[in-house]
């Protein structure tokens with residue numbers, strides 16, 4: 249019953265997975281995989297649902313509905329770096345710091361369909377979409393998406409579609425499918441638009457679309473700039489346009505990160521990590537789930553100024569000596585919730601972001617923990633269950649679990665879900681020092697050692713109060729000080745003053 253043109257659904261899914269594995273904005277070399285047979289007609293049918301293998305459950309509306317158990321994050325790393333869908337960084341020097349004023353109001357978008365005739369060695373590239381369809385990518389997905397995640401602050405785009413315009417035929421050799429080629433295309437397309445009375449300068453964003461060249465990355469955008477380029481239909485233009493417009497608004501990618509400890513064992517985070525391209529299923533800037541699960545990473549929402557309400561975000565400078573602090577986080581998908589939505593935790597040189605996501609079956613619910621890239625504002629999803637076969641599907645920290653990391657042993661404990669909110673403790677593995685003042689010195693030493701502390705020495709001091717004779721008079725660090733377990737403790741023990749009858 250799942251046959252389509254003689255191809256089983258499973259085969260289609262696998263073919264799509266193979267296509268997906270090269271991923272949306274991949275390099276030319278990797279994208280050569282996209283020549284996998286003739287992509288089945290399904291790819292141009294804009295299905296709203298894809299079956300999940302091993303179950304009858306249908307997940308609405310997503311291109312990135314990966315089949316459970318067939319996740320691709322264990323694939324070999326691409327041979328060229330990711331992030332090549334970004335043409336250049338047009339942001340200010342303070343790049344990804346939160347904007348002083350949030351992005352708000354409405355903008356104007358122009359979608360230009362471009363085509364060109366061939367030459368002696370290259371076929372023509374003719375339009376394969378209508379203006380209405382091209383316009384719908386912005387109007388029916390990108391605009392509602394950004395309206396939702398900005399909580400109505402940003403109204404999205406008023407869209408005009410133009411073309412198709414025939415431009416001078418460029419060679420289609422891969423070597424020219426580069427940034428200079430995209431700028432050439434934009435210039436020609438802009439000129440064609442002007443010739444019919446459309447002024448590209450009057451638009452905030454311009455998207456240039458051409459049919460498949462089988463040579464170019466699928467999408468490109470100016471980071472913090474105005475222009476984006478799409479190469480061919482992949483049945484996910486709504487997603488792709490939203491992703492590229494996200495770049496234009498000023499946010500970078502959401503990748504995964506895979507790390508090992510000094511022995512080579514997988515860990516959620518360490519000093520030895522590699523980027524796993526786009527492997528963040530919880531953001532449209534990564535390998536996105538359908539709405540509402542592809543809300544931007546909290547860090548990126550903050551960059552765009554959309555954590556604009558007091559109490560949206562808690563800034564924490566981690567100090568292991570502080571007592572545990574307890575937070576409740578609303579699911580980030582619940583944009584209207586008045587409750588805290590994210591923690592930003594600065595731990596020495598590293599900044600982590602913590603948010604809570606509800607179930608997006610088959611992907612795990614839980615705490616999403618990411619590292620902030622201090623250079624360009626990318627986000628890196630940490631896999632809290634590294635090394636398994638499930639890849640990043642189980643990346644979130646589950647209820648009842650604790651993740652401990654680094655100097656000071658930062659500890660994030662997901663206590664559980666209370667009335668729909670994630671209950672979280674941020675603490676360290678430091679423990680409060682026992683109070684041994686007033687106790688027998690031998691017993692004090694034993695108690696401290698049992699608790700993991702070291703007593704390196706104890707000194708005598710005349711106790712004129714006579715209250716601490718042979719007892720601990722004082723301790724350093726003082727009782728209650730949160731300390732690592734091997735902290736050295738010094739004790740002072742009272743002795744009798746000299747002379748008769750001084751103490752009873």
Ligand SMILES: [Zn+2]
Nearest residue numbers: 273333491501
């Ligand atoms: Zn991108």
